[in-house]
Amino acid sequence: MGIKKKWQDFLADKPRLAGDIRWRRWMLAVLIYLLVLIVIYLSIAPARVDLEVGRPSPRDIIADRDTIDIYTTNQLREEAARAVPESYDYDPTVLTRVEERTDAFFMVVKRFREDAGLEEEEKAAALSAALAAETGVELSESLAAVLLAARPGDLNEMHLNLRELLDTILQQGVRPGGMEAARRQIVQEINFLLLPQDQKRIMDKLAQEVIEPNMIYNPTATALAREAARMAVAPVQIVRDTVLIRRGDTVTERHIRQLEALGLVRGRADYTMVFGLALLLLVAFSVLGIYLYFFQPDIYRDITRLMLLGLIVLITLILAIAATYFSGFLIPVAMAAMLITILLNPRLAMLMTILLSVLAALLTGNNFSYLLVALFGGLVAVYSVSNFNRRSDLTKAGIYVATTKVVTIIGLFLLTGGLRLQYEPVREFSVGILAGITNGLLSAILTIGLLPYLETAFKLTTSVTLLELANPNHPLLKRLLMEAPGTYHHSLVVANLAEAAAEAIGADPLLARVGAFYHDIGKLKRPYFFIENQLGENPHEKISPNLSTLIITSHIKDGCELGKKENLPDVIRDIICQHHGNSLVSFFYHQAAEKNGEAVSEDSFRYEAPLPQSKEAAIILLADSVEAATRSMPKPISGRVEALVRKITREKLADGQFDQCDLTLKELDIIAGTFVRILSGIYHNRIEYPEKELKDEMERGRKSGGELKQPAGKHQSSG
Numbered sequence: 001m002g003i004k005k006k007w008q009d010f011l012a013d014k015p016r017l018a019g020d021i022r023w024r025r026w027m028l029a030v031l032i033y034l035l036v037l038i039v040i041y042l043s044i045a046p047a048r049v050d051l052e053v054g055r056p057s058p059r060d061i062i063a064d065r066d067t068i069d070i071y072t073t074n075q076l077r078e079e080a081a082r083a084v085p086e087s088y089d090y091d092p093t094v095l096t097r098v099e100e101r102t103d104a105f106f107m108v109v110k111r112f113r114e115d116a117g118l119e120e121e122e123k124a125a126a127l128s129a130a131l132a133a134e135t136g137v138e139l140s141e142s143l144a145a146v147l148l149a150a151r152p153g154d155l156n157e158m159h160l161n162l163r164e165l166l167d168t169i170l171q172q173g174v175r176p177g178g179m180e181a182a183r184r185q186i187v188q189e190i191n192f193l194l195l196p197q198d199q200k201r202i203m204d205k206l207a208q209e210v211i212e213p214n215m216i217y218n219p220t221a222t223a224l225a226r227e228a229a230r231m232a233v234a235p236v237q238i239v240r241d242t243v244l245i246r247r248g249d250t251v252t253e254r255h256i257r258q259l260e261a262l263g264l265v266r267g268r269a270d271y272t273m274v275f276g277l278a279l280l281l282l283v284a285f286s287v288l289g290i291y292l293y294f295f296q297p298d299i300y301r302d303i304t305r306l307m308l309l310g311l312i313v314l315i316t317l318i319l320a321i322a323a324t325y326f327s328g329f330l331i332p333v334a335m336a337a338m339l340i341t342i343l344l345n346p347r348l349a350m351l352m353t354i355l356l357s358v359l360a361a362l363l364t365g366n367n368f369s370y371l372l373v374a375l376f377g378g379l380v381a382v383y384s385v386s387n388f389n390r391r392s393d394l395t396k397a398g399i400y401v402a403t404t405k406v407v408t409i410i411g412l413f414l415l416t417g418g419l420r421l422q423y424e425p426v427r428e429f430s431v432g433i434l435a436g437i438t439n440g441l442l443s444a445i446l447t448i449g450l451l452p453y454l455e456t457a458f459k460l461t462t463s464v465t466l467l468e469l470a471n472p473n474h475p476l477l478k479r480l481l482m483e484a485p486g487t488y489h490h491s492l493v494v495a496n497l498a499e500a501a502a503e504a505i506g507a508d509p510l511l512a513r514v515g516a517f518y519h520d521i522g523k524l525k526r527p528y529f530f531i532e533n534q535l536g537e538n539p540h541e542k543i544s545p546n547l548s549t550l551i552i553t554s555h556i557k558d559g560c561e562l563g564k565k566e567n568l569p570d571v572i573r574d575i576i577c578q579h580h581g582n583s584l585v586s587f588f589y590h591q592a593a594e595k596n597g598e599a600v601s602e603d604s605f606r607y608e609a610p611l612p613q614s615k616e617a618a619i620i621l622l623a624d625s626v627e628a629a630t631r632s633m634p635k636p637i638s639g640r641v642e643a644l645v646r647k648i649t650r651e652k653l654a655d656g657q658f659d660q661c662d663l664t665l666k667e668l669d670i671i672a673g674t675f676v677r678i679l680s681g682i683y684h685n686r687i688e689y690p691e692k693e694l695k696d697e698m699e700r701g702r703k704s705g706g707e708l709k710q711p712a713g714k715h716q717s718s719g
Helices: 002-012 021-044 070-083 092-114 120-134 141-149 152-172 176-191 197-210 219-232 253-261 271-295 303-324 333-343 346-363 368-385 392-416 423-458 463-469 475-483 485-505 509-518 545-565 570-578 586-596 615-631 638-654 665-682 691-704
Strands: 088-090 215-217 243-245
Touching: 021 271, 021 303, 021 346, 070 219, 070 253, 092 120, 092 141, 092 152, 092 197, 120 141, 141 197, 152 176, 152 197, 176 197, 176 215, 243 253, 271 346, 303 333, 303 346, 303 423, 333 346, 333 368, 333 392, 333 423, 346 368, 368 392, 368 423, 392 423, 463 509, 475 485, 475 509, 485 509, 485 615, 485 665, 509 570, 509 615, 545 570, 545 586, 570 615, 615 638, 615 665, 638 665
Parallel strands: none
Antiparallel strands: 088 215
């Protein structure tokens, strides 16, 4: 139910007012989205040129990626299709029809030859007319007379030879466009026969009339065959880094088409690529936004840290574009992982490493090898700086990242078979290894260089800043030592207590320690009004409890102002302002109650400060009270110390001092136990040194001229 409710809240989180933080968050997301889209598009969109057919090229043009040469491929496919002959279907009915017409011709001739009812002159005319009517062959009367006068053997020979000749030619196949060739062949074959010339003329006339094409054109089969020939031609590839045209060469239609295939022709926008890239980035931003909403709500609601995250992404992409001119293995995803881990948190850095690795692949033409190297290097970078405490940790992280990248690159070359003893594979392998090493070291260097500027610009506090503040030579700590030595030593003990307690419950021990160092710097304004800095007279004995309370509680306001003046980080100033909450100044409250003999308002004797908002501030509040109370005990033995610590813890809890921080009762119990353990060690029982033994030991030391030695079986107290 909790996740479902969050999801509904996320969908309902729409801008309502111009000043609403949700509106600003959405505007920031859109702005970063557009900037990332523009940066990536400009990097993967090739530089376009303005070329004209027939004019010289102004410069060398090189293919920026692998693609298909559509123009050349289509030309080769059309040539292959044209080389495929037309498809024809054999029509067997043509031969039957030709034979029937030939037989009918000679049957008509035979009928008229046997007809005795007509004169010879009349027969020739009648035969000519009958042949035209019955067979469609128009024959002159003179040639008809030749048929009537021919010997029966010659007539049979003409018939048989003509049928055989037509059968042979038609079985070879006659296409519509091959009729002339078939007719010439018939004439040639008839001329070789040993027959009278008039009979050959009749055979030729008959053959020319009856022959017809028997091969019928099949457009469907022809189209299928030509399409198969086209598909059999493999696409011509334009390989990356191929020189398409050199400077000064005349531009041809083929060059223009090749450049269009690569999107290199000016004036032609690749809307498909832009839309696809926009969709991929939308998915990435949605994944990031949902993750922040559900699992990193503090960052999701913090515009400043969202701006920092966007800036780191943009810086990484810009450096990645520059890196791709040398090698994709140089893309500094590890730098982004380190910065996000240190400035934000490791869990977010893990997700951003994955997303930036995907963007790295987009920048390098969807190269899977670059994605893996960037991903593994970035993850190792997150692990390496997750417990970042000093700048030397970044150097170690750079070495770890470089080692990881080198091992990954070697594995990829072995996996893909690219590691061969040839010049080009060896060169690529060497460049990859060098780029992997450089990437790791360069990521650490860039992180070291960018970290102070990002910390300052976005007012963030890292472990390095805290370690610098923990230096005893810091001006404020030196002032505290010289002007308020009691407060200084009190802060050291509180720091030890707070650090141990924070570590025990999983809070930030370094922040707790440094916050404890500075929590009482407000006492520098009036150090002598605080008991730990007094050597003689107590000035509070001469003033009223109300005024004393005002002076005591003012060190919170003074400390906040001094911290702001000295440019202390916000997290330290928050601890300074919150380390007393609105606690009751019980000593002066009870003193006022005793003097007045009547009820006194507690509100006049409370600190006017916010309650602790973090675990570290709450721990310091408790450690401050416990240390002061324990130090004032006449005999701080272990049992009494534990009772006091437990009592103060219960009182602060009952007083509502922990209402606005996320400390649990279990954690409060752990904190109290930690305080008891450390304070018991500080205020342990001391062995009383016997006065007689001490005098004897000193006497022996003077006589021997040696150093004072401890009596056997005794030891000095560390207190």
